[in-house]
Amino acid sequence: MHYVLVHxxxxxxxxxxxRLSVGGKVRTPLSLDLAALRTLPTITRRVTMECAGNGRARxxxxxxxxxxxxxxxxxxxxxxxxxxxxxxxxxxATGAVxxxxxxADHGVERGVEQDYQRSLPLPxxxxxLIAYAMNGTPLSPQHGYPLRLVVPGxxxxxxxxxxxxxxxxxxxFTGFQQTVAYRYRQEPEEPGEPVTRMAPRxxxxxxxxxxxxxxxxxxxxxxxxxxxxxxxxxGPIERVRFSPDGGHTWTDAxxxxxxxxxxxxxxxxxxxxxxxxSHTLAVRASDSSGRTQPLEQPWNRGxxxxxxxxxxxxxxx
Amino acid sequence: MHYVLVHxxxxxxxxxxxRLSVGGKVRTPLSLDLAALRTLPTITRRVTMECAGNGRARxxxxxxxxxxxxxxxxxxxxxxxxxxxxxxxxxxATGAVxxxxxxADHGVERGVEQDYQRSLPLPxxxxxLIAYAMNGTPLSPQHGYPLRLVVPGxxxxxxxxxxxxxxxxxxxFTGFQQTVAYRYRQEPEEPGEPVTRMAPRxxxxxxxxxxxxxxxxxxxxxxxxxxxxxxxxxGPIERVRFSPDGGHTWTDAxxxxxxxxxxxxxxxxxxxxxxxxSHTLAVRASDSSGRTQPLEQPWNRGxxxxxxxxxxxxxxx
Numbered sequence: 001m002h003y004v005l006v007h008x009x010x011x012x013x014x015x016x017x018x019r020l021s022v023g024g025k026v027r028t029p030l031s032l033d034l035a036a037l038r039t040l041p042t043i044t045r046r047v048t049m050e051c052a053g054n055g056r057a058r059x060x061x062x063x064x065x066x067x068x069x070x071x072x073x074x075x076x077x078x079x080x081x082x083x084x085x086x087x088x089x090x091x092x093a094t095g096a097v098x099x100x101x102x103x104a105d106h107g108v109e110r111g112v113e114q115d116y117q118r119s120l121p122l123p124x125x126x127x128x129l130i131a132y133a134m135n136g137t138p139l140s141p142q143h144g145y146p147l148r149l150v151v152p153g154x155x156x157x158x159x160x161x162x163x164x165x166x167x168x169x170x171x172x173f174t175g176f177q178q179t180v181a182y183r184y185r186q187e188p189e190e191p192g193e194p195v196t197r198m199a200p201r202x203x204x205x206x207x208x209x210x211x212x213x214x215x216x217x218x219x220x221x222x223x224x225x226x227x228x229x230x231x232x233x234x235g236p237i238e239r240v241r242f243s244p245d246g247g248h249t250w251t252d253a254x255x256x257x258x259x260x261x262x263x264x265x266x267x268x269x270x271x272x273x274x275x276x277x278s279h280t281l282a283v284r285a286s287d288s289s290g291r292t293q294p295l296e297q298p299w300n301r302g303x304x305x306x307x308x309x310x311x312x313x314x315x316x317x
Numbered sequence: 318m319h320y321v322l323v324h325x326x327x328x329x330x331x332x333x334x335x336r337l338s339v340g341g342k343v344r345t346p347l348s349l350d351l352a353a354l355r356t357l358p359t360i361t362r363r364v365t366m367e368c369a370g371n372g373r374a375r376x377x378x379x380x381x382x383x384x385x386x387x388x389x390x391x392x393x394x395x396x397x398x399x400x401x402x403x404x405x406x407x408x409x410a411t412g413a414v415x416x417x418x419x420x421a422d423h424g425v426e427r428g429v430e431q432d433y434q435r436s437l438p439l440p441x442x443x444x445x446l447i448a449y450a451m452n453g454t455p456l457s458p459q460h461g462y463p464l465r466l467v468v469p470g471x472x473x474x475x476x477x478x479x480x481x482x483x484x485x486x487x488x489x490f491t492g493f494q495q496t497v498a499y500r501y502r503q504e505p506e507e508p509g510e511p512v513t514r515m516a517p518r519x520x521x522x523x524x525x526x527x528x529x530x531x532x533x534x535x536x537x538x539x540x541x542x543x544x545x546x547x548x549x550x551x552g553p554i555e556r557v558r559f560s561p562d563g564g565h566t567w568t569d570a571x572x573x574x575x576x577x578x579x580x581x582x583x584x585x586x587x588x589x590x591x592x593x594x595s596h597t598l599a600v601r602a603s604d605s606s607g608r609t610q611p612l613e614q615p616w617n618r619g620x621x622x623x624x625x626x627x628x629x630x631x632x633x634x
Contacts, residue, residue: 001458001459007529007531008526008527009526009527010522064530065530105530107527107529107535108526108527108529109530110537113526113535141318142318205325206326208327209325209326209423210325210424210425211424211426212325212424212425213381213382213426218424218430
């Protein structure tokens with residue numbers, strides 16, 4: 001049930017014939033099939049991945065794009081070859097400053113026909129993966145079969161799926177998904193700041209049971225164990241606060257330390273005594289970089305990086 | 318990528334401890350674990366399943382529920398035990414007229430706290446399955462692990478997931494999902510007709526490549542092979558018509574006969590010569606019962622059974 005966002009169509013991919021080319025500012029251009037790639041040492045990383053547009057549906061005015069509430073986040077175990085190992089095999093030439101990643105997905109966006117492309121600065125972080133497996137099985141088509149990039153800590157747009165080419169370049173990449181899309185902008189003409197790492201966010205596992213076609217949860221009176229997950233691309237979550245009254249009063253929840261999976265969300269829990277009536281529960285995370293979820297929603301044109309505190313309506317009877 | 322609609326939460330299910338109870342108007346009440354169920358003969362059926370609300374997003378005014386365009390349909394191979402075999406083992410008592418199926422999913426709908434329940438008339442169709450596998454592997458949690466009903470030809474609401482109980486009754490079931498929800502109604506107070514079998518529908522595999530954030534497909538000039546699928550719960554598809562101009566003129570597409578999978582959609586194809594400019598492609602299916610897709614959308618309060626012809630905007634350059 002990991003979320004999926006696809007800009008264009010899911011390509012039909014033949015894993016047997018697939019080649020990953022590595023070129024541009026390298027000493028030895030490479031063309032790797034899956035067997036060649038798997039001869040390199042592999043690692044597995046548990047990574048929480050969130051769409052940069054998660055939460056967009058709450059914005060007003062609402063940017064025209066995928067109207068996510070808070071469901072566009074997931075955590076999986078990704079297995080593959082460190083990007084660094086592949087770049088070491090090709091050898092970055094003098095002056096290479098970024099790696100540009102090209103997927104096999106092709107379409108039109110605001111009048112520009114393109115393959116999906118994103119870049120990352122060099123040197124690559126050691127945990128960036130060229131992944132071929134998710135939760136122990138080959139990638140499914142919608143998750144990038146046969147190869148995708150996995151960039152722990154970054155929003156989903158960086159995790160290029162159906163990866164077919166890596167090109168090292170000697171000046172920062174200016175492609176559509178880097179300089180037109182995925183920028184924090186208030187006005188259409190400003191250059192804006194790039195969308196990169198995930199802002200801190202805590203979510204509550206929905207308590208009780210649902211009221212179909214509303215966002216209200218229903219519980220019966222008494223003690224309710226509340227639990228959830230929290231993550232940030234800027235460092236471990238250090239604090240999750242819980243409010244039983246929509247944000248008027250707050251108490252600290254118990255947060256599990258990051259442990260052996262620094263790229264994955266952390267569990268948290270607390271107790272709440274439900275009394276008959278309507279309630280709004282709220283949760284708020286803070287990370288080790290000093291970032292905290294906002295109480296009021298900032299706005300940007302693309303609807304990116306929204307991490308407003310979560311408020312969950314609950315009816316108790 | 319099979320569609321999923323869940324009224325309440327996906328239950329946490331322990332397959333080892335699961336019991337399917339069979340009771341009510343039977344001679345021998347049963348409590349079957351998965352091992353006992355699998356001692357009965359199993360069959361596999363390829364079944365096209367569509368949400369009764371597929372197409373709802375096109376209605377005006379739009380009923381408040383899942384805003385599907387046309388994505389809420391899928392086809393899978395379901396393996397399980399014929400419902401008839403289980404009912405034969407229990408033995409319907411004199412006067413039993415319907416079987417009521419209860420899932421483990423629990424929630425509130427329009428103020429009514431309930432387990433999800435639906436019924437089918439007796440005798441059961443021979444192809445109705447109590448399925449434990451989908452495409453050769455155990456059901457995933459979102460598709461009803463460990464057991465679900467599969468009712469070929471019927472809309473999805475009949476295929477009760479997380480099936481835990483079958484009760485035979487001697488008068489027609491009047492539960493919420495049978496007499497309140499899932500009725501074709503124009504006015505709130507009328508009893509309405511029950512939603513049962515899938516109306517005929519043809520869909521086009523999107524040609525060319527997409528324009529992100531629009532529903533327009535982009536093609537280059539020349540001959541384009543168009544293909545798609547068509548299905549009906551009332552009998553085989555006998556005719557699919559194609560229109561290159563939004564429904565002004567029509568030609569017949571080539572339709573594959575149903576063959577060995579009468580419960581599954583049928584493939585169809587045709588050729589189209591794309592010329593520069595904007596086009597609206599349209600497709601329209603007819604089945605052996607004499608039903609044909611409407612050119613104008615009828616409306617009902619729940620937004621059920623919509624099978625308006627599909628119109629696909631295409632830009633050619």
